[in-house]
Amino acid sequence: MKAALRKAPEAKSHIRLGKYLHRSYWLSLAWSLVRGILIIGLSFIILYPIIIKISSSLMTERDLFDLTTKWLPRKLDLVSLTRNYRDLWIEMQYPKAFLNSFSLALLVAVLQLISTTTVGYGFARFPYFGSNFMFAMVIFTLLVPPQMVMIPLFLNFRFFDGFGLFRLLHKIGLVGQPEISLLGTFWPFVLTSITAMGLKNGLFIYIMRQFFKGMPKELEEAALVDGAGPVRTFFTIMLPGASAVMIVVFLFSFVWQWNDIFLTRMYIRGHVTMLPFMLEKLNQLFDSYGYSDQYISVIINTGMLMFMAPLLVLYGLLQRYFVESVERTGIVG
Amino acid sequence: MKLMPRLTLTRKRALWGVVFTSPFIIGWLLFFVKPMYESVRYCFHQMEVTQNGFNMVYIGWDNFKYAFRTDPEFVRLFTETVISVLTNIPTIIIFSFFAATVLNQEFRGRGLARVIFFLPVILRSGIIAEIEASDRLTQALALNFLGTSGSGVSVTRFALSLFRNLRIPVGFALSLFRNLRIPVGFVSFISEAVGSIGQIIGASAIPIIIFLAGLQSIPDSFFEASKIEGATKWESFWKITFPLISPLFLTNIVYIIVDSFTAPGNRLVSYISGLAWGRNLYGASVAMTWVYFGAIALVLALVFLIFSRRVFYMGD
Numbered sequence: 001m002k003a004a005l006r007k008a009p010e011a012k013s014h015i016r017l018g019k020y021l022h023r024s025y026w027l028s029l030a031w032s033l034v035r036g037i038l039i040i041g042l043s044f045i046i047l048y049p050i051i052i053k054i055s056s057s058l059m060t061e062r063d064l065f066d067l068t069t070k071w072l073p074r075k076l077d078l079v080s081l082t083r084n085y086r087d088l089w090i091e092m093q094y095p096k097a098f099l100n101s102f103s104l105a106l107l108v109a110v111l112q113l114i115s116t117t118t119v120g121y122g123f124a125r126f127p128y129f130g131s132n133f134m135f136a137m138v139i140f141t142l143l144v145p146p147q148m149v150m151i152p153l154f155l156n157f158r159f160f161d162g163f164g165l166f167r168l169l170h171k172i173g174l175v176g177q178p179e180i181s182l183l184g185t186f187w188p189f190v191l192t193s194i195t196a197m198g199l200k201n202g203l204f205i206y207i208m209r210q211f212f213k214g215m216p217k218e219l220e221e222a223a224l225v226d227g228a229g230p231v232r233t234f235f236t237i238m239l240p241g242a243s244a245v246m247i248v249v250f251l252f253s254f255v256w257q258w259n260d261i262f263l264t265r266m267y268i269r270g271h272v273t274m275l276p277f278m279l280e281k282l283n284q285l286f287d288s289y290g291y292s293d294q295y296i297s298v299i300i301n302t303g304m305l306m307f308m309a310p311l312l313v314l315y316g317l318l319q320r321y322f323v324e325s326v327e328r329t330g331i332v333g
Numbered sequence: 334m335k336l337m338p339r340l341t342l343t344r345k346r347a348l349w350g351v352v353f354t355s356p357f358i359i360g361w362l363l364f365f366v367k368p369m370y371e372s373v374r375y376c377f378h379q380m381e382v383t384q385n386g387f388n389m390v391y392i393g394w395d396n397f398k399y400a401f402r403t404d405p406e407f408v409r410l411f412t413e414t415v416i417s418v419l420t421n422i423p424t425i426i427i428f429s430f431f432a433a434t435v436l437n438q439e440f441r442g443r444g445l446a447r448v449i450f451f452l453p454v455i456l457r458s459g460i461i462a463e464i465e466a467s468d469r470l471t472q473a474l475a476l477n478f479l480g481t482s483g484s485g486v487s488v489t490r491f492a493l494s495l496f497r498n499l500r501i502p503v504g505f506a507l508s509l510f511r512n513l514r515i516p517v518g519f520v521s522f523i524s525e526a527v528g529s530i531g532q533i534i535g536a537s538a539i540p541i542i543i544f545l546a547g548l549q550s551i552p553d554s555f556f557e558a559s560k561i562e563g564a565t566k567w568e569s570f571w572k573i574t575f576p577l578i579s580p581l582f583l584t585n586i587v588y589i590i591v592d593s594f595t596a597p598g599n600r601l602v603s604y605i606s607g608l609a610w611g612r613n614l615y616g617a618s619v620a621m622t623w624v625y626f627g628a629i630a631l632v633l634a635l636v637f638l639i640f641s642r643r644v645f646y647m648g649d
Contacts, residue, residue, distance in 0.1 A: 195360025
């Protein structure tokens with residue numbers, strides 16, 4: 001067996017040599033070289049800001065003005081390397097802010113996952129009078145800038161009347177006030193998430209619908225014959241098959257809530273300690289401590305690194321599903 | 334259980350459709366239609382928020398007049414934003430199509446390359462984009478790629494020392510172009526594209542995903558058949574891949590327009606938000622948003638007019 005394997009290439013060696021004389025061989029070799037350089041170069045450009053952040057986060061103020069220092073600071077002991085991080089851990093109230101940001105992002109991601117999956121399935125499988133119009137509206141909500149409804153939404157939650165319910169109860173005399181303020185609580189996020197109207201939820205509905213449309217109908221028909229209703233089919237047949245897409249939607253939703261400053265600023269600024277607020281304050285805070293501009297920039301970048309770290313961990317854990325299924329579900333029209 | 338007598342299967346399924354999509358229907362009515370209606374009303378009112386509610390005084394078109402005549406920044410920022418969005422579209426679309434084609438090929442380390450290329454989806458949104466838009470280190474980085482030190486930003490010695498040996502001689506290349514008498518407009522377009530390459534890659538992440546999904550949905554049998562017929566790779570790219578992908582150009586252009594018009598680093602958007610939260614000019618802020626939305630809608634309509642006839646759908 002082994003001998004045969006070894007012998008085969010020898011017998012064909014003239015053919016193998018011949019390929020070096022062929023033009024297409026050199027062309028494809030040249031292309032893969034160009035491609036390799038391009039990919040490495042572009043990857044470098046993407047990673048470069050992160051590398052710079054990491055490198056500068058290790059520096060002290062003295063290292064910044066030392067022209068001989070480049071990537072690594074002069075003193076390489078643990079205490080001076082982690083100094084910026086330790087400062088920020090306290091100044092950003094990191095543990096508390098992290099916990100608040102994390103719980104909000106988790107809450108929003110779970111609720112949006114539930115609502116958009118359900119809605120997406122409905123649009124994929126159960127046509128009704130006006131369902132096409134409603135789906136067009138899903139796309140339309142994506143096209144309208146959120147700033148458009150920002151002020152009305154803000155006022156709605158500032159003077160929240162339970163969609164008329166509180167007003168009614170107030171008239172009867174059951175509640176003292178006709179309106180309450182939901183600002184400073186997570187309620188605005190909860191209400192918009194369970195109704196699939198959060199940030200970019202239209203995109204999630206679209207992704208889920210495309211995915212469910214692509215699943216074979218035979219599965220559901222079989223379940224129907226066996227006597228399962230739509231709800232049971234949804235939970236036992238459709239959802240297990242959709243786990244990879246659901247992970248992607250979860251990841252998107254979590255990440256966008258984590259990074260969000262627009263809605264967070266609008267609903268809970270000044271009430272809850274959140275990481276984005278802490279990040280925003282750094283400039284002013286360290287300026288008041290008398291730090292130089294350059295060093296403040298380093299501090300801010302270190303802060304951003306600490307802000308991004310959980311996302312990088314999450315992405316590292318879920319990237320396999322992400323890369324695989326984003327391609328497969330096709331956010332394709 | 335005689336509540337639902339004699340429903341046909343279609344009707345039953347339609348009912349389930351309403352049930353499954355009801356979260357969105359409710360949310361759409363409460364958090365979209367109602368606020369949209371209110372925002373139209375706010376355009377024509379002066380608003381004052383007090384402790385127990387808000388007062389509205391009807392002032393006609395004054396908010397719009399304020400936006401165009403009185404406000405010192407709006408018109409300038411508005412034109413700047415619209416122009417920069419329009420000029421960025423071709424660069425982003427070409428880059429993302431090219432990147433998707435490359436990432437779709439077989440090569441070693443493809444998985445890793447994809448992980449890196451999708452990273453901007455995670456890292457370029459919200460607060461990070463907003464802070465990076467005004468951060469010194471990031472600005473120095475962009476200038477470093479451009480190779481010039483003008484344009485109103487002072488590059489600090491620190492930043493220069495940090496990037497000194499990574500400087501790419503773009504400045505030299507630019508002067509070369511000038512000496513060769515290549516049109517200045519073209520050179521400045523290229524140099525701008527080079528300068529904002531980080532931003533372009535960041536904005537391309539989702540378009541790349543969309544293109545990649547499309548590329549993978551083309552059946553291999555198409556290429557096999559064309560190969561047997563004697564087509565080269567170059568021919569099959571233009572005769573098969575390109576037409577089948579063409580609807581996605583439309584999808585992506587729409588996505589890029591909407592995304593860059595509403596991006597958090599966008600200066601007009603932050604200016605409009607600042608009017609409402611900082612200076613309590615709610616009515617004017619809403620009016621400006623409507624003007625802005627009108628511009629987006631106009632651009633989108635034009636794009637549809639131009640492209641929808643030229644794209645190719647497989648079903649046709």
